[in-house]
Amino acid sequence: MSDCARGQGTLIVVTGPSGAGKGTVLGRALPALPHIHYSISATTRKPRPGEVDGKSYYFLTHEQFRAMIDGGELLEYAEYVGNYYGTPAKAVESELARGNDVILEIEVQGALMVKSKRPDAVLVFIIPPRFSMLQERLHNRGSEPDDVIAQRVEKARQEYKSGDKYDYIVVNDNLEDAVRELSAIIISQRCRTEKRMDLLTY
Amino acid sequence: MSDCARGQGTLIVVTGPSGAGKGTVLGRALPALPHIHYSISATTRKPRPGEVDGKSYYFLTHEQFRAMIDGGELLEYAEYVGNYYGTPAKAVESELARGNDVILEIEVQGALMVKSKRPDAVLVFIIPPRFSMLQERLHNRGSEPDDVIAQRVEKARQEYKSGDKYDYIVVNDNLEDAVRELSAIIISQRCRTEKRMDLLTY
Numbered sequence A, B: 001m002s003d004c005a006r007g008q009g010t011l012i013v014v015t016g017p018s019g020a021g022k023g024t025v026l027g028r029a030l031p032a033l034p035h036i037h038y039s040i041s042a043t044t045r046k047p048r049p050g051e052v053d054g055k056s057y058y059f060l061t062h063e064q065f066r067a068m069i070d071g072g073e074l075l076e077y078a079e080y081v082g083n084y085y086g087t088p089a090k091a092v093e094s095e096l097a098r099g100n101d102v103i104l105e106i107e108v109q110g111a112l113m114v115k116s117k118r119p120d121a122v123l124v125f126i127i128p129p130r131f132s133m134l135q136e137r138l139h140n141r142g143s144e145p146d147d148v149i150a151q152r153v154e155k156a157r158q159e160y161k162s163g164d165k166y167d168y169i170v171v172n173d174n175l176e177d178a179v180r181e182l183s184a185i186i187i188s189q190r191c192r193t194e195k196r197m198d199l200l201t202y
Helices: A024-030 A062-070 A091-098 A109-116 A132-141 A146-163 A176-191 B024-031 B061-069 B089-097 B107-116 B133-141 B148-161 B175-189
Strands: A009-016 A034-040 A073-078 A083-088 A101-105 A121-125 A170-172 B011-015 B036-038 B073-079 B081-089 B102-104 B122-127 B169-171
Touching: A009 A024, A009 A109, A009 A176, A009 B133, A024 A034, A024 A062, A024 A101, A024 A176, A034 A091, A062 A073, A062 A083, A073 A091, A073 A109, A083 A091, A083 A109, A091 A101, A101 A109, A109 A121, A121 A176, A170 A176, A170 B061, B011 B024, B011 B107, B011 B175, B024 B036, B024 B102, B024 B175, B036 B089, B061 B073, B061 B081, B073 B089, B073 B107, B081 B089, B081 B107, B089 B102, B102 B133, B102 B175, B107 B122, B122 B175, B133 B148, B169 B175
Parallel strands: A009 A101, A009 A121, A034 A101, A121 A170, B011 B102, B011 B122, B036 B102, B122 B169
Antiparallel strands: A073 A083, B073 B081
């Protein structure tokens, strides 16, 4: 019961290979879900056009990021294609304690780190219907050179090997279906008996 | 993996005390859910006005019901306020094998029997926000004498004691919210990783 005390929110980790569309699916699902806190990651990668510091990410220098690692201020962090990505722990813990669910949208490496630290976290792996569609989608996005895309695809292959570590798999083929599935997974966590033991009073 | 082979549906057991409104919630949730088979129970109780044999229930004599018990043709059965209720196993198994989810709307005693036989079954307990509302709702239904209602309330008290055996609790306060929660629980089962291992091919 320690992690599931009355009123404690659920930590939900949404991950998946680059090109699976996890950001798009989440962006469509979140507005309809109450009591949800979307955790903003810190990263050392450069902002893409349209990304805003403190909203898309906290954009940090390598030095700033290392200081957070050393200070134990990150719930997880991962290096990916030469950059760091991480989750500041403080906001996550306080939102969970307030009874809100917290969504992390993070890379696979970090997701597995969260699961090992907090086995009560719910891991959702978003993938396309077929592996071959990943490379296709990355090319169509057109934001990265071919060698970076090749690195991402090889990374995805490794990530699929850890697939059995995830609690749920959402298939992003039709966007509406994917949004429906992800929303259902999030809503259903609140209905788990261990979260609602107080309702069994008679 | 034996119970979770590719394409195998999920057995979902919806239960709860009399007066919790499980029939109403399910009735509203089912039409929007594809690939769902609603299992029709057999019972020895007399039809209520409007109930149709083979649709609401299979209405059987005590002799017919006992023959099904003796023949091992029931997935579960329970005696409740002097009558038998049970689930014919054959249709359930064939629908699961076809990849459809199967919903059983049954009494608590039978639900626990299913869970002990099939630990992969998902048990959902539907209850009102407060225990005291059960008696109130049963009175308002007006279909049964006071002593039968008193029996049902005492039975409900026992059923609450087994509450921790359920996987999920749905609170039926606002009907729309209850329908949303039950639907989410059902949809999320299809996204469990063990049901979608075939999608991890790379």
